[in-house]
Amino acid sequence: MLSARVTFSVFFPSAAHAVSSISSVAALYYPDEPTQPSAVTDSIPGPRSVEYNRELGQVFDNRASYFVTDYSNSIGNYISDKDGNQLLDVYCQISSIPLGYNNPALFATAQSREMASALINRPALACFPPAEYATILREGILAAAPPGMDKVWTALSGSCANETAYKAAFMYQAARKRGSLDFTDEELTSVMENKAPGSPDSVILSLDKGFHGRLFGSLSTTRSKAIHKLDIPAFKWPMAPFPTLQYPLADFVKENAAEEARCLAALEEVIAQYLPNTIAAIVVEPVQSEGGDNHASPAFFRGLREITTKHEILMIVDEVQTGVGASGKFWAHEHWNLSAPPDMVTFSKKFQAAGFYYSSPDLQPKQAFRQFNTWSGDPSKALIARTIYQEVTKHGLVERIAQVGDYLFQALEALSKKFPNQMKNLRGQNFGTFIAFDCENSTKRNDFLLKMRANGVNIGGCGELSVRLRPTLVFEKTHADVLLGAMESALKAM
Amino acid sequence: MLSARVTFSVFFPSAAHAVSSISSVAALYYPDEPTQPSAVTDSIPGPRSVEYNRELGQVFDNRASYFVTDYSNSIGNYISDKDGNQLLDVYCQISSIPLGYNNPALFATAQSREMASALINRPALACFPPAEYATILREGILAAAPPGMDKVWTALSGSCANETAYKAAFMYQAARKRGSLDFTDEELTSVMENKAPGSPDSVILSLDKGFHGRLFGSLSTTRSKAIHKLDIPAFKWPMAPFPTLQYPLADFVKENAAEEARCLAALEEVIAQYLPNTIAAIVVEPVQSEGGDNHASPAFFRGLREITTKHEILMIVDEVQTGVGASGKFWAHEHWNLSAPPDMVTFSKKFQAAGFYYSSPDLQPKQAFRQFNTWSGDPSKALIARTIYQEVTKHGLVERIAQVGDYLFQALEALSKKFPNQMKNLRGQNFGTFIAFDCENSTKRNDFLLKMRANGVNIGGCGELSVRLRPTLVFEKTHADVLLGAMESALKAM
Numbered sequence: 001m002l003s004a005r006v007t008f009s010v011f012f013p014s015a016a017h018a019v020s021s022i023s024s025v026a027a028l029y030y031p032d033e034p035t036q037p038s039a040v041t042d043s044i045p046g047p048r049s050v051e052y053n054r055e056l057g058q059v060f061d062n063r064a065s066y067f068v069t070d071y072s073n074s075i076g077n078y079i080s081d082k083d084g085n086q087l088l089d090v091y092c093q094i095s096s097i098p099l100g101y102n103n104p105a106l107f108a109t110a111q112s113r114e115m116a117s118a119l120i121n122r123p124a125l126a127c128f129p130p131a132e133y134a135t136i137l138r139e140g141i142l143a144a145a146p147p148g149m150d151k152v153w154t155a156l157s158g159s160c161a162n163e164t165a166y167k168a169a170f171m172y173q174a175a176r177k178r179g180s181l182d183f184t185d186e187e188l189t190s191v192m193e194n195k196a197p198g199s200p201d202s203v204i205l206s207l208d209k210g211f212h213g214r215l216f217g218s219l220s221t222t223r224s225k226a227i228h229k230l231d232i233p234a235f236k237w238p239m240a241p242f243p244t245l246q247y248p249l250a251d252f253v254k255e256n257a258a259e260e261a262r263c264l265a266a267l268e269e270v271i272a273q274y275l276p277n278t279i280a281a282i283v284v285e286p287v288q289s290e291g292g293d294n295h296a297s298p299a300f301f302r303g304l305r306e307i308t309t310k311h312e313i314l315m316i317v318d319e320v321q322t323g324v325g326a327s328g329k330f331w332a333h334e335h336w337n338l339s340a341p342p343d344m345v346t347f348s349k350k351f352q353a354a355g356f357y358y359s360s361p362d363l364q365p366k367q368a369f370r371q372f373n374t375w376s377g378d379p380s381k382a383l384i385a386r387t388i389y390q391e392v393t394k395h396g397l398v399e400r401i402a403q404v405g406d407y408l409f410q411a412l413e414a415l416s417k418k419f420p421n422q423m424k425n426l427r428g429q430n431f432g433t434f435i436a437f438d439c440e441n442s443t444k445r446n447d448f449l450l451k452m453r454a455n456g457v458n459i460g461g462c463g464e465l466s467v468r469l470r471p472t473l474v475f476e477k478t479h480a481d482v483l484l485g486a487m488e489s490a491l492k493a494m
Numbered sequence: 495m496l497s498a499r500v501t502f503s504v505f506f507p508s509a510a511h512a513v514s515s516i517s518s519v520a521a522l523y524y525p526d527e528p529t530q531p532s533a534v535t536d537s538i539p540g541p542r543s544v545e546y547n548r549e550l551g552q553v554f555d556n557r558a559s560y561f562v563t564d565y566s567n568s569i570g571n572y573i574s575d576k577d578g579n580q581l582l583d584v585y586c587q588i589s590s591i592p593l594g595y596n597n598p599a600l601f602a603t604a605q606s607r608e609m610a611s612a613l614i615n616r617p618a619l620a621c622f623p624p625a626e627y628a629t630i631l632r633e634g635i636l637a638a639a640p641p642g643m644d645k646v647w648t649a650l651s652g653s654c655a656n657e658t659a660y661k662a663a664f665m666y667q668a669a670r671k672r673g674s675l676d677f678t679d680e681e682l683t684s685v686m687e688n689k690a691p692g693s694p695d696s697v698i699l700s701l702d703k704g705f706h707g708r709l710f711g712s713l714s715t716t717r718s719k720a721i722h723k724l725d726i727p728a729f730k731w732p733m734a735p736f737p738t739l740q741y742p743l744a745d746f747v748k749e750n751a752a753e754e755a756r757c758l759a760a761l762e763e764v765i766a767q768y769l770p771n772t773i774a775a776i777v778v779e780p781v782q783s784e785g786g787d788n789h790a791s792p793a794f795f796r797g798l799r800e801i802t803t804k805h806e807i808l809m810i811v812d813e814v815q816t817g818v819g820a821s822g823k824f825w826a827h828e829h830w831n832l833s834a835p836p837d838m839v840t841f842s843k844k845f846q847a848a849g850f851y852y853s854s855p856d857l858q859p860k861q862a863f864r865q866f867n868t869w870s871g872d873p874s875k876a877l878i879a880r881t882i883y884q885e886v887t888k889h890g891l892v893e894r895i896a897q898v899g900d901y902l903f904q905a906l907e908a909l910s911k912k913f914p915n916q917m918k919n920l921r922g923q924n925f926g927t928f929i930a931f932d933c934e935n936s937t938k939r940n941d942f943l944l945k946m947r948a949n950g951v952n953i954g955g956c957g958e959l960s961v962r963l964r965p966t967l968v969f970e971k972t973h974a975d976v977l978l979g980a981m982e983s984a985l986k987a988m
Contacts (some may be wrong), residue, residue: 015815056628059636059645061677062620069622082625093618094868107616116604119878121595122846124587126556128563131576134550144554151553156650157869163709167726174725188720195726198720202727214721215657216711216729226682226692227863231668232661233696234688235710242972252947276562327633349868352616368557369721373708375651376842380874384613 021390025395026474029104030076033056036482037078037456038086044453046083059326074101075380077472077479079458088482091460094290095321095470098350098388099397118379125154125376133379140386143393144324145357146331148341151364154355154377158348159213162283164371165344165356166204166217169281169314171365174201177277178311197382203235203264205270205282205313207242209291209463211285212318223285224291224463238274240267242288247425260300264307271311281314281343285331287428289321292463295427295435298336305338314343316356324350325392325473328402328432335431349475351388353381395472397434405432408469409478412437415484419491422448436468448490455486519889520968523598524570530976531572531950538947540577568595571966571973573952575760575949581947582976585954589815589964592844592882593891603881614872619870624933627873634880637887638818639851640825640922642835648849648871652814652842653707656777658865659838659850660698660711663775663808665859667696670806671771678871697729699764699776699807701736702879703785705959706777706812709744715777718785719959724866732768734761736782737790741919754794758801765805774836775808783815788978791920792830799832808837810850818844819886819967822896822926829925844967845882847875891967892926899926902963902974906931909978914984916942927969930962942984949980 019275026033041047045067052068073080073436077100079089089097099106109115114132123130141152153168155161184197191198204219206212213222220235222228234377241263246252271279288294322332325348329335333342344363355377365371393397411428416423421440428435439445445465452459461470473480518976520527534540539561540546547561565573571594573583583591593600604608608626617624635646646661678691685692700706700715707716714729716722735757740746765773779799782788802809816826818841823829827836837854842848849871859865886892903923910917915934922929933939939959946953956962965973 010833031873039888052625052628053623056623056631059628059631060619060623061647061858061862061865062618062623064866066621067621068625069617070623071611072616075614079622093616095620096616096618096868102611103614107610110610110613111605111616116601117565118594119599119604119874120600121568122587122590123563123565124590125554126558127560128587129547129550129554129556129559130565131562134553137550138554141830155866157654159867160651160654160709166710167708170727171725175575183720183724187724189719191723191728192717193733194714194723194730198724199728200725214661215654215709216660216714217709220688223686224755226677226685227861229688230677230681230692230864231665231694233664234685234693236688236727239687364555367721368555370724371555372558373651374590380613395959427578485637 004267005154022191024476024478025397026100026479028074029100029474033076034078034086035478037088037486039456040084043084043136044081044083044087046081046085047080051381052082052478053267071101071342076100077475081115087456087458088254088479088486089458090469090471090475090483091458092470092472094349094460095326096349096352098324098352098473099391100472100474105387105391106384109383111385115383117384122375123379124374125379126372130379136382136386140389141353141355144280144330144389146333146341146345146384149345149357149359149481151359151396152357153371154353154382156375156378157213157354158346159215159218161320161346161348161354162212162221162316162318163215163217163358165346166281166283166358168344168358168363168371169204169316170200170202171370172314172363173277173280174200175362175366202278202280203237203274205238205240205279207284207288208239208296209242209287209288210283210285211290238270238279241269243300244292245295247427249429256297260296260303264300265286267304267307271307271313277312279311279313281316282308283316283318285318286322286327286335287431287434290462290468293427293468294463295431301333301336302338305342308342316344316346317342318346320346322434323347324388325398325401326350326432326470327434328398328405328430330392330398332431332434345469351385353385391475401432401473401475404480405435407477408433408483409435410481411484414490415488422491422494433469433471436462436466439465439467441465444494446494451490451493452486455490457483457486499531518970518972519894520570520594520970520973521889523594524844527570528572528580529972531582531667531980533950535577538575538577538579538687539579540575540579542576546576561620563840570594571969578595580971581952582980583952584965584969585975586648586962586964586966588843588954589820590843590846591966592818592846593885594966596967599881599885600734600878603877607878609874609877612877616869617873618868619873620866624873627876630876630880633849634883635835635845635849635876638824638883640827640835640839643839643851643853645853646849646851647865648847648876650869651707651848651873652840653709654710655814655840655842655848656706656712656715656810656812657709659774659810659840660777662838662850662852662857662859662865663698663810664694664696666808666857667771667774668694669860675912696772696774696778696984697731697768697915698736699773701778701782702733703782703788704777704779705782705784706969710838718782732764732773734764735790737794739789741921741922743923750791754790754797754979758794761798761801763802765807765879771806773807775810776802777810777812779812780816780821780829781925781928783962784956786960787921787962788957790927795827796832799834799836803834808974809836810840812840814842815838816928817841818882819892819895820926820964821928822892822899822924824886826925826928845879847872847879875984893928895967895969898970898974899929901971902927902977905930905974905978909982909985916988925927927963927965930956930960932959934960938988942988945987946980947983949984951977
């Protein structure tokens, strides 16, 4: 399936010290990566995309499709569609592709006997763990653990990473209340009817505009858009405001500090409406991604940590979209300098594997089979995550992303001054390539996204009027220049 | 990683007509499969299992572990532990391993370039579908669709298969009530606060002792054991009784018919307590597996179909554990001869891929991005599912399982007459190898499971006092004889 354009032979996996000083990791991985997008059809999706999509649509809901993709011809930072168009990809499967398309190191992992065994002998991990699972975790997912965290529970998606974290929080708080006592008869019988005290009326608090997933528990904490939630029953869980900052930050120091103080005070008010320990946890994203790439300052998050500690509420940081390097730190919450680490950190997307980190052994319920399910993760994904972590480390990709992010942000700042009406509220300074801006309204935003595609760039929106950048971790200055050129041309045409 | 014992060269994938008449598919796949279990340590888990498990336990909750597994040395129906013990496996990763350990056809799929591309270029399937996805689905997961179903939504686990099916049911019922109207302003604002009418108080009804998963929505429909549910908030969704049949069936024809009639009448009573269309769907397993392998007659399920049709309630059949051949039909609900197909059928486990089947286009919400998430399934799992389906078909494995199931059931019936106190309520006649029985109490059941392990058989329990058989689809008469010998010896020793 892989085309001849993808050359694997140039990859030297053991030359760690040699590559750290090279100028382009993308060139090392992808000597044949295009230097520019190329278009063969007048519009995208082209006729072959439309035809394949119509066929797929007969059996699978693909109405959200941008175009049908030819993954075998995609390479590095460039995604190919079925018509042969090749686009610079700064959306990357909704922030997921870590090392570029058809990465040779990941290819070697995919073709290994270890991977074959993981795929064809898929274990019930918690019951019949493979002997090598501890090592795979230690060398990959756990080696990447945020500071202060040394345990992991593996899951399958961002939604179930959050939901298993919520379950851990509920069981933890119930165990604290219960102390050394066993379950009561009333708990044991009421729970079978979905009633308190066995199924308590405890809650997870989330912040306005946050997105934490689409299953029933996670969706109850999602506050991004109505269309994500309509018609689906939800737990009556509470919400507190998330700051709306004004940009450029340097011009609104006082206003933004006041806005963040207002939000923290409002959070205290929500908490005051609940009995102690009824709010099991607060879940928060370092940048509210689906909700519009909303940032807050490290001081705000430190305030959140202080409030949660004071009220014995657990703090879950949802790094499903921000994690694994794109922010210029491996974990975005490392930007905050918290007084104490979060209680749990969830991950998925760029790590391909999903789950949550924690440190307190009390977040592991006393009894077995409670934080449990058949698969409890997937060793094939843990193998992929290990290679991702090792490549990121070997090539210093986080530091490189911090650098290219600074370059990109400065250039975008200049562009936004040139097009002040089309590009507003540029944000993500000193935050790697995790950069976004607003358009005048959602119509113009959608028009911009389409113009960018016509200019050879696959780029995503978020919120009502925002454009978000989510390139790979091997997005470099040359790619940034292609992106900037396409943006300038699109903005001029608007 | 794979040991020299696993010989792949003898596999002839194209000899379809030749193999259909062969006496043993297991021998074709696994010429070196053991003929008997072998023990090298006095007890299982042995010292190396204990040591590896202690190491893993430092970072991962593995207290549910039976033993640490050496998948590279597992072969066919035999699972190896890290100490070198080799056990006949009739538990199979909680009913998941379809074609045996280290299956050569699956190995070929795992090593294919198509698989490598799926693993290293993991797509957001609904946004950037690979051109080949329609074909992969049509040749695999969809070719296996239950009668009357021609569409699929792919997911990642049994829990999220059920939860996405529930979401489809809620959106369907809300769309029916709404008719041609658009969302109201009240819906659009209330939903952001998790309140009605945007987040309606609609419900999914499930049956007593059913198990449908462990995330928040699915767990609210799970009614198997308190330990699965304690301390986790649940939707106040209703429950109706599931029949408790008496065995042997031939001796209790009248009593069992009365019991099933009682349960259907009770269901009608529960429905009467709700406004029309408030119960979006009923979810039911063909055999309640985690809840104790509880069977009901085809007539009961036909009654359920009639009641759901009458009240315009959707019927979701949860085939996560029963699907893919083990019942002697590809889908267990094919035993029922329903007047109309179920509205949705969910799957996972033995198919390795997960999701739900349906046919009505109305189960696809009118707007895009509602039944949606980043990955929306996993093409690497769809590739595995395709090979599973093709191998099952090529070798007639469903028919073979029906035959070996009949052989096994007769032998177990004889055994239960020999040990009437130790083996009660034998069930699963004419239901493939999906066979179970009860022990006197849970202590004796757990003792039996341990004795079986000491006798070289890995076997699972369910419910409070049941033993369930969940072998692979290449479990044959020779394996049944090993199982029966070990059982007789264990029962004698009790």
